[in-house]
Amino acid sequence: MKSSKLIQSIVASAIIGFSSSSVMAGDYPVYEGFNKQAMAGEAFSGLPGKGKTLAFANIVNGSPFCDLVEESVIRQAIAAGFSQNDIIILNNQYDAVIGLKNADIILAQQPDVFIEFQFDERANNVISRKFAKAGIPIIAIDVPVPGSPFMGADNFGAAWLGGEVMAQKITSKFGGIDGVDKIALLQFPTGGSATMMRSEGFIPPLEEAFGVDAVAAKLIKTDGGTGGTENAKLVMDDLLAANPDAKTWAATAINHESIAGIIAAFEAAGRWNPDDVVLVGMGAGPLGQSQLRDGQIDGSVAFYPEKYGQWAVAAAVARMLGAPVPPYMYPDHVTITMDNIDQYYPQ
Amino acid sequence: MKIIGNKITTNMSLFAFLGFLIIVFSFTSEHFLGIYNITSLLTNISYSGIAAIVLTLVIISRGLDISIGGVIGLTTVVIATLYSQSDPLPVWLILIIGLSTGALVGLLNGWCITVLNMDPIITTLGAMAITRGLAYVISDSQSILMFEDTTDFISNGTILFIPIPIILFLITALIFSIILHKSKFGRAVYAIGANETSASLSGISVKKVKMILYVLSGLAASISGIILVGQTSVGMPQHGIGTELEVITAVLLGGTALSGGKGTIYGTIAGVLILGVLFNGLTISGVRYVHLQIFQGILLLAAVATYEIKTRNEVAT
Numbered sequence: 216m217k218s219s220k221l222i223q224s225i226v227a228s229a230i231i232g233f234s235s236s237s238v239m240a241g242d243y244p245v246y247e248g249f250n251k252q253a254m255a256g257e258a259f260s261g262l263p264g265k266g267k268t269l270a271f272a273n274i275v276n277g278s279p280f281c282d283l284v285e286e287s288v289i290r291q292a293i294a295a296g297f298s299q300n301d302i303i304i305l306n307n308q309y310d311a312v313i314g315l316k317n318a319d320i321i322l323a324q325q326p327d328v329f330i331e332f333q334f335d336e337r338a339n340n341v342i343s344r345k346f347a348k349a350g351i352p353i354i355a356i357d358v359p360v361p362g363s364p365f366m367g368a369d370n371f372g373a374a375w376l377g378g379e380v381m382a383q384k385i386t387s388k389f390g391g392i393d394g395v396d397k398i399a400l401l402q403f404p405t406g407g408s409a410t411m412m413r414s415e416g417f418i419p420p421l422e423e424a425f426g427v428d429a430v431a432a433k434l435i436k437t438d439g440g441t442g443g444t445e446n447a448k449l450v451m452d453d454l455l456a457a458n459p460d461a462k463t464w465a466a467t468a469i470n471h472e473s474i475a476g477i478i479a480a481f482e483a484a485g486r487w488n489p490d491d492v493v494l495v496g497m498g499a500g501p502l503g504q505s506q507l508r509d510g511q512i513d514g515s516v517a518f519y520p521e522k523y524g525q526w527a528v529a530a531a532v533a534r535m536l537g538a539p540v541p542p543y544m545y546p547d548h549v550t551i552t553m554d555n556i557d558q559y560y561p562q
Numbered sequence: 563m564k565i566i567g568n569k570i571t572t573n574m575s576l577f578a579f580l581g582f583l584i585i586v587f588s589f590t591s592e593h594f595l596g597i598y599n600i601t602s603l604l605t606n607i608s609y610s611g612i613a614a615i616v617l618t619l620v621i622i623s624r625g626l627d628i629s630i631g632g633v634i635g636l637t638t639v640v641i642a643t644l645y646s647q648s649d650p651l652p653v654w655l656i657l658i659i660g661l662s663t664g665a666l667v668g669l670l671n672g673w674c675i676t677v678l679n680m681d682p683i684i685t686t687l688g689a690m691a692i693t694r695g696l697a698y699v700i701s702d703s704q705s706i707l708m709f710e711d712t713t714d715f716i717s718n719g720t721i722l723f724i725p726i727p728i729i730l731f732l733i734t735a736l737i738f739s740i741i742l743h744k745s746k747f748g749r750a751v752y753a754i755g756a757n758e759t760s761a762s763l764s765g766i767s768v769k770k771v772k773m774i775l776y777v778l779s780g781l782a783a784s785i786s787g788i789i790l791v792g793q794t795s796v797g798m799p800q801h802g803i804g805t806e807l808e809v810i811t812a813v814l815l816g817g818t819a820l821s822g823g824k825g826t827i828y829g830t831i832a833g834v835l836i837l838g839v840l841f842n843g844l845t846i847s848g849v850r851y852v853h854l855q856i857f858q859g860i861l862l863l864a865a866v867a868t869y870e871i872k873t874r875n876e877v878a879t
Binding site: 277303304305306310311312315316317319320322323324325335337338341404407408411438491 | 591593596598599602605606702703704705706707709766790793794795796798800801802803804842846847850862
C-alpha cells in the first residue's frame, strides 16, 4: 500500500516536472506543483483524483465565508480529477458532536483523503485518532487537527494587519489615540482560541502605535456573539448605552456580518457618522467589499476563502499520493482599503 | 385490551417504518449496512436515546423537560473542569459529582413544578438557560480537554464487541420498560398523565412521583453528558445544543402523547432508531444538511398530527 503510494507520488512529481514549467524546486514538489496548477486554474497533472474519493466536512453552511470555502474545495477537487459523485460533502453545523458523527459517517465510506473544517480544536483529537487508525490522511482547515497539516487563516497575523490599519485610521481620522473615545473588540470566545486570535491580534500593533496604557484605557473586549449581525447589534447596543458620552469609536469583529450589526447599532442609536467611527473588518468577502465601497468601513483583511481549495485540495491530493506537504499553509493575507480594493477585487 | 392492541399496532407500524427505511438506505448507499456504519450509528444515538427513554416517563406524566441539552453541556464542563485541576479528585468522585449535577437540576425543576406549581415548559426553559450559561461561565467559554481512561472506556469501550454506550442504552431501556410497564410506579405515572386529580384522589403521591421523574431526567441527561465527554474527549458548553429537540421528536414520534397518559418505551426506542437511521441514511446517501432539517421538522409535525387525528377518531367513536 505504502510502496504503491510512493510510486504514484514519484510518477506525479515526474508528470508535474515535465508538464509544468511553473513548478519550483522546493521541499514539497508534489504539493507545490498541484498548488501552482490550482492557482493558474489548470487541471491537476495526471488527474490524480480519478477513481478516488475525497471527503470534506464544512464547519457550517449558510455563512458566506464557509460557503465560498466549500465551493473552492469542490472546484479544485474536480480539477484534480475527482468525479462529483466521489466528493463527499458534509456540514459540521458548528457542533463538535455533529462533527464527530460526520467523521464516523465519512469513515464508513472509506474516502482516500479527508479535508476537515471543524470548529473545536480539542475535539479534533478524537477525529485525528480515528482517521489515523483507518490510515486516511487529513488536511485541517482553519482549525488545527493534531498530527495533520494545517491550511487556513493565519488568524493572529491577519488580525495584526487589521490592527495596523486601525492604528493608521485612528491617526488619520482622529489625530491619534487621544481623539478616540473607545476601542471595541467584539470577540468570539465560544469559537475557541483560533477565533480569539482574530481579535487579540489587533492589540499589539495598536499598542505599538499608541502605547500599552493608552490603548488599555480605551479598550473594551466583549463577547460579540457567534458571527451573526443580530447578536453583534445587541452587544453594540449595550456598549453604546453604557458609554453615552463616547462619540468617537474604533471597532472590529469576527466577520463582516458582525460589522453590519455594529453599524446597525450606531444607526439605531442615532449616532452613526462614518467620520466618528473607524471600522476594520475581517475576511473582505462580498459583504465586506460592499461595506468598504459604500464608505461604511475603513478597511478589511482578505482571507480569500474563495481560494482555499487551491491550497487545501493540492495538499490533500499530495497526501493521498503519500507525498509530503508543508505543516502550515496560509493564504497571503492582504489589507484591503479603498485605495487598493479594485486591484484585488475588480468590479 | 383495546388500548394494548392499539399500542402493539402503533409500535409495529413504527418498527415496520424503521425496516422500510433500512431497506431503502441499503439501496441508496453501499456503505449503509457496513459494520462500521451500523456500530457508529447505534453508538451515536445512545446518548440521546438514554435521555429520550427517561423523558418518555416525564411526558407520559404530562410534563416536559427541555433543560436536557443544557444539563448535558453543564455536566461535560463540570467533569472536564474537575479533571483538569492540577490535583484532580478521583475519577469515580468526579463522575458522581457529574451525575449529581443533573440530579440537582432535576430536583430544582421538580421543586418548581410541584411545589411552586410552575409550568414545566417555562421552568425547564429557564433551567436550560441557566445550565447553559453556567457551563459557559465555568469553562470560560472554552472547551476543556479530557483524555481519561474511565470515560474513554464508557464511551468507546466494548463488551463482547458491543460498544458500551449501546449497552447502557439497552440497559436503560430495559430498566425503564420494567418500571413503566410492570411496576406500581409506572402505573402511577400513567395515572398522573391521564388525570392528575383522579390520581391524587386515588392515593398516588403526585408531587413525589413527579419530583422523582425530573430527578431521573436530569440524571439521564448527565449520563448522556458523560458519554459525550468520552466520545469527544472534551467538555464544552456547546455540548447538547439542540439535543432537546432531537429527544422530544424521538419520544413524540414513538407515540407518546404530549397531553400525557399515553406512551411506551418500545415506541420511544423505535422513535430514536427512526431518527438515527433517517439522518445517518440521508447523510450517507449524500442528502445535504439543509434538507435534513426539513425532514426533522416534518417528522415532528407528522408525529403530533398523527396523535391528534387518532385522538379525534377515538373521541368520535
